[in-house]
Amino acid sequence: MDKMFVISMTDWQAVLGQFSASYSLFAPVEFNGSQDYELVDKENTGNIIYNHPKPATPVKTFFLPVKENVTVESGIEKPAIIMGVPSCDLAALDILDEMYLQRDYTDIYYKNRRENFILIGYDCRSIVENCHCTSYGLKPYPEKNCDLMLARDRHLVFLQSLSARGAELLKEMGKYADIIKASKDEASEINEKRSEITRLLKDKNKNLPGYELSGKLIKDSPDKIWKSYASTCVSCGACAAICPTCTCFLLIDRPDFEKIRQLDTCQYPGFEKVAAGEDPLGELFVRFRNRYQCKYVWKPLKFKSIACTGCGRCIDTCIGKISKNELLEELASEKNS
Amino acid sequence: MKETNIYKPLRAELIEVIEESPTIKSFVLVPEQEFSFATGQFIELTLNGTGEAPFTPSSSPLVKDRIEITIMKAGYVTEKIHNLKPGEIMGIRGPYGRGYPLDRLYGKEILIVGGGCGFAPLRSLLYNLEAEKDKVRKVTFCYGSKNPAECIYKPYIENLKTIDKFEVHRTVDVADETWAGEVGVATVLLDKVEVNIDDSVAVVCGPPIMMKFGVMKLLEMGYKDRQIYLSMEKNMSCGLGKCGHCMMGEYFVCKDGPVFSYDEIKDQPDIWK
Numbered sequence A: 001m002d003k004m005f006v007i008s009m010t011d012w013q014a015v016l017g018q019f020s021a022s023y024s025l026f027a028p029v030e031f032n033g034s035q036d037y038e039l040v041d042k043e044n045t046g047n048i049i050y051n052h053p054k055p056a057t058p059v060k061t062f063f064l065p066v067k068e069n070v071t072v073e074s075g076i077e078k079p080a081i082i083m084g085v086p087s088c089d090l091a092a093l094d095i096l097d098e099m100y101l102q103r104d105y106t107d108i109y110y111k112n113r114r115e116n117f118i119l120i121g122y123d124c125r126s127i128v129e130n131c132h133c134t135s136y137g138l139k140p141y142p143e144k145n146c147d148l149m150l151a152r153d154r155h156l157v158f159l160q161s162l163s164a165r166g167a168e169l170l171k172e173m174g175k176y177a178d179i180i181k182a183s184k185d186e187a188s189e190i191n192e193k194r195s196e197i198t199r200l201l202k203d204k205n206k207n208l209p210g211y212e213l214s215g216k217l218i219k220d221s222p223d224k225i226w227k228s229y230a231s232t233c234v235s236c237g238a239c240a241a242i243c244p245t246c247t248c249f250l251l252i253d254r255p256d257f258e259k260i261r262q263l264d265t266c267q268y269p270g271f272e273k274v275a276a277g278e279d280p281l282g283e284l285f286v287r288f289r290n291r292y293q294c295k296y297v298w299k300p301l302k303f304k305s306i307a308c309t310g311c312g313r314c315i316d317t318c319i320g321k322i323s324k325n326e327l328l329e330e331l332a333s334e335k336n337s
Numbered sequence B: 001m002k003e004t005n006i007y008k009p010l011r012a013e014l015i016e017v018i019e020e021s022p023t024i025k026s027f028v029l030v031p032e033q034e035f036s037f038a039t040g041q042f043i044e045l046t047l048n049g050t051g052e053a054p055f056t057p058s059s060s061p062l063v064k065d066r067i068e069i070t071i072m073k074a075g076y077v078t079e080k081i082h083n084l085k086p087g088e089i090m091g092i093r094g095p096y097g098r099g100y101p102l103d104r105l106y107g108k109e110i111l112i113v114g115g116g117c118g119f120a121p122l123r124s125l126l127y128n129l130e131a132e133k134d135k136v137r138k139v140t141f142c143y144g145s146k147n148p149a150e151c152i153y154k155p156y157i158e159n160l161k162t163i164d165k166f167e168v169h170r171t172v173d174v175a176d177e178t179w180a181g182e183v184g185v186a187t188v189l190l191d192k193v194e195v196n197i198d199d200s201v202a203v204v205c206g207p208p209i210m211m212k213f214g215v216m217k218l219l220e221m222g223y224k225d226r227q228i229y230l231s232m233e234k235n236m237s238c239g240l241g242k243c244g245h246c247m248m249g250e251y252f253v254c255k256d257g258p259v260f261s262y263d264e265i266k267d268q269p270d271i272w273k
Helices: A009-022 A087-101 A108-116 A164-173 A184-204 A211-219 A223-232 A284-302 A313-317 A324-336 B076-082 B116-131 B154-161 B186-191 B208-221
Strands: A004-008 A024-031 A034-039 A067-069 A080-085 A117-122 A148-153 A156-161 A249-254 A258-263 B010-019 B024-031 B042-047 B051-055 B067-072 B089-096 B109-115 B138-145 B166-172 B200-205 B228-231 B259-261
Touching: A004 A009, A004 A184, A009 A024, A009 A156, A087 A108, A087 A117, A108 A117, A117 A164, A148 A164, A148 A184, A156 A164, A156 A184, A211 A284, A211 A324, A223 A284, A223 A324, A249 B051, A313 A324, B024 B089, B042 B067, B042 B076, B051 B067, B051 B076, B051 B089, B067 B076, B067 B116, B109 B116, B109 B186, B109 B208, B116 B138, B116 B154, B116 B200, B116 B208, B138 B186, B154 B166, B166 B186, B186 B208, B200 B208, B208 B228
Parallel strands: A024 A080, A080 A117, A117 A148, B109 B138, B109 B200, B138 B166, B200 B228
Antiparallel strands: A004 A156, A024 A034, A067 A258, A148 A156, A249 A258, B010 B024, B010 B089, B024 B067, B042 B051, B042 B089, B228 B259
């Protein structure tokens, strides 16, 4: 583990003040009882939420905007820092990277942002209702895909670099603040808190089958359960829009051979329909099931990275009150009974 | 080095429109730069400002300066394409996917079954096989169209009949007074053909329903799953294995296909839909 550093909250505010001028600084800010990433300036750095999961939208939307012209030159954007990214969203970048940087074709718009955006991950210091990252082998604190880890304790901010760029950023902070090495006690206190949150998550989700087992259960499941759970689905697509790993899109044509890449989802009617009329996902329950099959059965056959990182947003957001976890738990219990 | 933008189409000038049938036209395009494809691969064709759709070229892959696309009027984009006149500038992206496995066809008795506009990719394959005639043992082409007027590439068929090692059988679903040949769907022709199945490979392309019954018939004749190749028609939108519209179970048809052997796809959901 790279060295952990500590900085006083007062100094940290000074750092944020500086950074909000030289970077586009995004951080989670409270909004109507929920939180989401907002552009922060030195006037409102005090509104930033620390270490409480999780922004309403996944960090995906910074890299894959809902709508983007993918045929014009991508302008040089002001360097950006995205602060407060939870571990589930950081882990989700793995499959996004596979999809958009590998597999023979690189999306230059995605690549530019991945190369230029600095990510500061948060330790999760609490859990919310549908969090289940640990069920899929993740930890509730940043391990990869980010430059710095941040955890706040009362009047102290702990930082640890997780990349060369993170180390650079720490150095830059040194210009505006006193940064000292965290003590052994402080570091072990952070580890204890991490263990505690991990324990809480595991306990909360003890009946939830793991990622691979979920795939097996889904593969062998009868139509009945999908019809039952899909009965309140209205194909609104919120589950996919808000999912950190859903990446499907539509290309829309504009004059001058321009194309707009707009996020799309298999949950919308007609997603797979062909001109001659055939539509493999014509039935609602088949569409609904498709998203689960895609994540747990099919993607694992083609991708190295997991296609669900357990953020639970699809459950949080569903207006049909459909719980993915309840469904998976039911599949698991039926299998055992 | 400037990286390629995978979404940007190459410009291509439409130089000729050929009426193949009342519902099918061929469009001859000259791309702004040399454009190669392997037979069975597809391209994304852009109608500027309107939309983009996937098509497998119907021309020979050995011709590099022009490309021919045969299109049935079926939806919004294809209807507009049908109204185009020579001189129009279109967009091309590709070629994409995995085409016909020529290596596995050479040296075998090749049975090709086509229906309707499914002849388009098959003509590209036939051109290729014709050019590599030395490597081919025998090609039996069975083609069905809705009626005699909907039969496309008539002059090409006549020419093919005269080529050594190539055999053509035709049928129509519904006959008229001009038709004295076979009547029924393309699969009825399979009863007439003589092939040494053990040493044969079958290639099927046509509407999903025709491919389904074609495969059933071939299996009944004794073909093994892995001896049957199909060109799958799905909603390939980006062509890059990313947008998700053409997913067929674990496969991205645009990238893993569009040509699959039947044993690769038989367990995937809704392959005929």
